[in-house]
Amino acid sequence: MKKFLMIAALLPVAASAQTGKFTITGKIGNLDKPAKVYFDYMDSNGAGKEDSAVVVNGTFKFTGNLTGIGNTRMSLDHTGEGKPHSIYAPGADVIYFYFGKENIVINSKDSLSNARFTGSKVYDDFQAYNKQIGGTIMDLTKAANNAYSKATPEQQKDSIFMAGLNASFRKSIDARSEKQYQFAKSNPKSYFALVGLSEAAGSKVDVKKIQPVFTALDPKLKQLDMGKELQQRIEAAGLTSIGSVAPTFTQNDVNGKPVSLADFKGKVVLVEFWASWCVPCRAENPNLVEQYKKYKDKGFEILSVSLDNSKAAWLAAIEKDGLPWAQVSDLKGWNNAVGRLYGVRAVPQSFLVDRDGKVIGNTLRGETLNKKLAELMN
Template sequence: MMKNVFFALATTIILAACSSDSYKLSGKFDDVTTGTVYLKKITEFGIEDVDTTELVNGAFTFEGSVEHPELYLIFHGTNRVPAALFIENTNITITGSTTDMEAVEIKGSRLNNLFKKFNDDIPHIEKVEKMREEFFMAQSSGDQSTMESIMADMQVIIEEQQNYYRNFVKENSNNVVGAFLALNMAQALEVEELEEILEKLEANLSGHPYVVQLKEFLAPMQTQRAAEAALSVGNEAPVFTLSDIEGNPVSLDQYRGKYVFLDFWAAWCRPCRMENPILKRAYDRFGGDEFEIVSVSLDETTEAWKKAVEEDQLNWVLVHDPMGSVAQTYAVQSIPNTWLLDRDGNIMHKQLRGEELIEVLEELLN
């Protein structure tokens, strides 16, 4: 019985020793003995100061605790190149030279071991550096053929690196390194890929700042996707009411029974202005009981809008959306942005431009 008590007590002591709610970061530089060492953290708002200390015979120590493991940076003096490491509540050691902070050796952290493996295994790192040198040499000598060849080879390597990055994140969506890398490559991923990764990260790291940031990044993309799905061909076009050039309210559903060409444009948009002569030709030929054009101006001021209308001699339905609320409903991200609606107000075509519009109208109305 006594043995069991001692065994239980010993086990408790061992477990307490293995689990920690604080970290100790011990470092030693082999090329300097004095100077200030700065500990900083990468946040969504930029680089944040955490702590500073002075070197004593080249050694330094930082102590504290973290709620979540995150990526930190260590700078020495005025050196602008830092050592990057994940800090978790454990004992971590750093050794190396201030002249090559990216190559310092970090021990005592499983996350940093994983992060190092990720960086070490990125394909073609040395080859890319050599290709950059060759590109700049070709550029300085005006060797266009070599430049194009290098750029083509580089594109293949970039795609291979992106696939490596993507696969690493998917295989490590249960840890902080994977979360950090997912956040950094989020713009290169499709919504569905991000959703899959985020689901796994939330199951393992719910509440971690990287996961929260990734979720915030994904939210508008999901909203955009839902808006685009609602605006698929065959769906009813969203109805809106805007003021015309005389200030009178105009509703899109006033034109049910006609084919409607909906055109988002602005006076400052050169491609939009270049389309206006084609729209005039289409309206002169087809406008009337069966066809209408509704041009939605995104100009901020009525002056610019009216001036462009007069210059281009536009004579169809002209309305103003200065706040962009209707454009947002239609998920407009660039202009010109066009939609052809059928007689029932349903979407038939999107992004008809130039002579293609004339050809479609000929089929519909002749």
């Protein structure tokens, strides 16, 4: 395996626990109203914040207090169509980066995507880290999309050709994960060692591989929220494995009443992690409704845990999708206590628990779930 070089003076860990002020000033050409920049970020304590700024004569500015290092998504709505459009629309002008308690300047003639950053050592170190691991997920996705766009119409309709493109993309993702793992091994004091190891671990943690590298990280990194979350994910790999007794939990329902997994003792329970904003989750809900009606009287229950942080959006999705079973959430988004207990890093995610409280399936949905329920309930 190629030996990875150390990046000199890469983000002293001691700085990660401090709180201070940051300023981000942007200049994007001559853009003006109704152009608007949306700024969502999370600090080293896992606290999420949202902000926005109208672009006036190409300029915008954000200021605030930050604990440790910030992880952000910034999107530019060029035409005033709203935040969702600025993030999810085809060709959206959206960037992801890390920043510190610094005076940062962003400059570009036309877009955030082409912006140049100055004044941020954290951002410079983030770029150095990305260079070592082969780029961001956005970079790899862009390359895959470019390869698709260069294909002929006939190739784009060819299932074998498309399977090859997908295999190539997956290979690049796997190669990036391995480089992240190697970076973490070689740079145990770097903040980005923790970032890389957390991403490389994924939702199905290989404990034998990840645990030793995590143990070797600087103790101060492991005390950060990201470090604690990764530790929980490593532990959850054993707690939620097939045959293990499902971790018990209690969380409030839509009316503020506590609901516990223990309340469903003696029944087959699907612990379903979802969110109102999750398109695949919402697409699966009709099937869950059908299965619930079919097997409810035979001892089947669903306990849904929402990773929403907006109660209004959560309740609206429940009503619109007609979900009659128990729904709980602490409205802390990705920091949902049950989600962290179960090591959930992506939704939809589910764990099927038998009448004895043991995990007998995970990530079951669609026909895979239907067949499993038919076996159990019939």
